[in-house]
Amino acid sequence: MTTSSTARPAGATSAPAATVPDPSAEPPLRPVVAQLPGYVAGRRASGALTAALASNESHYDPLPSVLEEVREAAGRMNRYPDMGAVQLRERIAAFLGVRPEEVAVGPGSVGVLQQILGATCGPGDEVVFAWRSFEAYPILVSLTGATAVPVPLAADEGHDLEAMAAAVTDRTRAVLVCSPNNPTGTSVPQAALERFLAAVPPHVLVVVDEAYVEFVDEERPLDALALFRAHPNVCVLRTFSKAYGLAGLRVGYAVAHEGLAEGLRKVALPFGVSTVAQRAAIRSLDAAGELRERAAAVAAERRRVTDALRAAGWELPESQANFVWLRAGDALREALTGAFDRAGVLVRAYPGDGVRITLADPATNDRVLAVLADRAAFPAR
Numbered sequence: 541m542t543t544s545s546t547a548r549p550a551g552a553t554s555a556p557a558a559t560v561p562d563p564s565a566e567p568p569l570r571p572v573v574a575q576l577p578g579y580v581a582g583r584r585a586s587g588a589l590t591a592a593l594a595s596n597e598s599h600y601d602p603l604p605s606v607l608e609e610v611r612e613a614a615g616r617m618n619r620y621p622d623m624g625a626v627q628l629r630e631r632i633a634a635f636l637g638v639r640p641e642e643v644a645v646g647p648g649s650v651g652v653l654q655q656i657l658g659a660t661c662g663p664g665d666e667v668v669f670a671w672r673s674f675e676a677y678p679i680l681v682s683l684t685g686a687t688a689v690p691v692p693l694a695a696d697e698g699h700d701l702e703a704m705a706a707a708v709t710d711r712t713r714a715v716l717v718c719s720p721n722n723p724t725g726t727s728v729p730q731a732a733l734e735r736f737l738a739a740v741p742p743h744v745l746v747v748v749d750e751a752y753v754e755f756v757d758e759e760r761p762l763d764a765l766a767l768f769r770a771h772p773n774v775c776v777l778r779t780f781s782k783a784y785g786l787a788g789l790r791v792g793y794a795v796a797h798e799g800l801a802e803g804l805r806k807v808a809l810p811f812g813v814s815t816v817a818q819r820a821a822i823r824s825l826d827a828a829g830e831l832r833e834r835a836a837a838v839a840a841e842r843r844r845v846t847d848a849l850r851a852a853g854w855e856l857p858e859s860q861a862n863f864v865w866l867r868a869g870d871a872l873r874e875a876l877t878g879a880f881d882r883a884g885v886l887v888r889a890y891p892g893d894g895v896r897i898t899l900a901d902p903a904t905n906d907r908v909l910a911v912l913a914d915r916a917a918f919p920a921r
Contacts, residue, residue: 572682580675591904594886596722596752596863598785599900600834606786609823613816621815624805628818629793635825636765638795644804647812649751649779649792650676652804653716654683656775656794659803660745661686661713668707669716670699672723672893674749677716686713697857697865698726701736714745719762720752723888723896725859730762737771745800747775751792752861754783754831757839761860765795772797780817782862783835784824789817838862838899845905853915868894869921876918883911 568574602610629643646652653676661667663685669677671690681688691707694700699717708715717736719728733748740746748764756762768774779792791813794804824831842859849856849864856864868876870892877889885907888896897908 572685576679576682591885591900591907593863593898593900593904593908594888594896595787596782596861596896596898597787598782598834598862599898599904600785602785603824603827603830605827606820606823609819610789610816613819616815619815620811621813621818623811625813625818628791628813628821631822631825632793632795635828636795638765638768639798641798642795642801643793644796644801644808645791645793645813645818646804646808647790647792647817648781649749649777649794650674650680651790651809651812652777652792652794653747653749654680655804655807656745656747656777656796656800657681657684657686657714659800659807664711665713666709666711667714667716668704668712670704670718670721672890673716673718674722674751687711693721693724696726697721697724697867699728699732701728701732705736705739708740708744712741712744714747715740716747716749718749718751719764720756720859720861722751722861723863723890723894724857724865725752725861725863726857727756727758727860728762730760733762733767737767737774740773742771742773745773745775746771747777747794749777751777751779752782753778754835755839755842755862756860757836758860768795768797775800780821780824783831783838784821786817786820786824789814789820791817791821841899841902841905844902845899845909848909849912852909852913854912863896863898866895866897869919871919872921879911879918880908883907885911 625645628645629640632643633640644652646655657680661684665686666689667681667686668689668691670693672693678688689707691700691704698721704715717728720726737746750764764776768776775794775796777794781787781792796804845864846856854866856866859865866876873889873895876895877887880887899905
């Protein structure tokens, strides 16, 4: 009779000792998420006398017709929204002269941009954009596993499209063009973007981010929709957050060629745009005339504020958005934010770059001009 043996074969190694789990350990984040910088939102006003000029929000109250629509839609908040946002997509398409199949919606234009990058980019890919531009760009790119390729702005604070074209490689999947650019306010000329598109390979998606397009009053503004119709690799991104005043409801959209638009709807967060947001956006398009009047008033204030600041000795680019930009090194930036804080005005400061000031009503804008009345009171840079 033989007995079984537990002896190990010659040359076998002992099993490693079991690791005792740490009962206090938490599940780890993906490395790319752990390394992400947090999105820095504009500071919020803490009192009625504080001017909130840090987030590019509309200073106007909601239009009465839109507010009434919101109240009515809120009474059905126990029901899920239309996941396909069909009525909203049809209304946007009619408003812009495109087909509903070419429209995708999401929770703000930043939400739609996340859908765009998630649908087109992954590890090993590259995404080119100007810098400084919208703060969410590098964050959203990193989340896909792709590599962000920031290209410095030109001396006039606008996109250096020649340098951006030179930055495109065989790994580039998308280019983000923000016009008007946030935070500098500069717009991209039509001819320059046409030359850029001629230089970019057709498989590279070019996203024209027009979050502030309603405030543009140039004689020959960029026609991104014409470029969309002419180029199968162009996508236009817009939002209801700024001129339409729906920042708190989170609704934006992309105009994209049908295959991409379908992909954006596939990767969208289910029910990500509420019924209230969809209905408010539709009613806002119905009130386009009133909203154009509001945007024109902002543009008029922008010209007044810009002229006054230049007369006081400040140098600033030609903004086409609802804000103005002061390029500033850290010494000047800290002096500016300190002066605005003492005056009860919240502005958006960007370390190493400058200060962005949202435009509001004339009285509030006069508070800004009072702070900046004496250029000699601030550091040179």
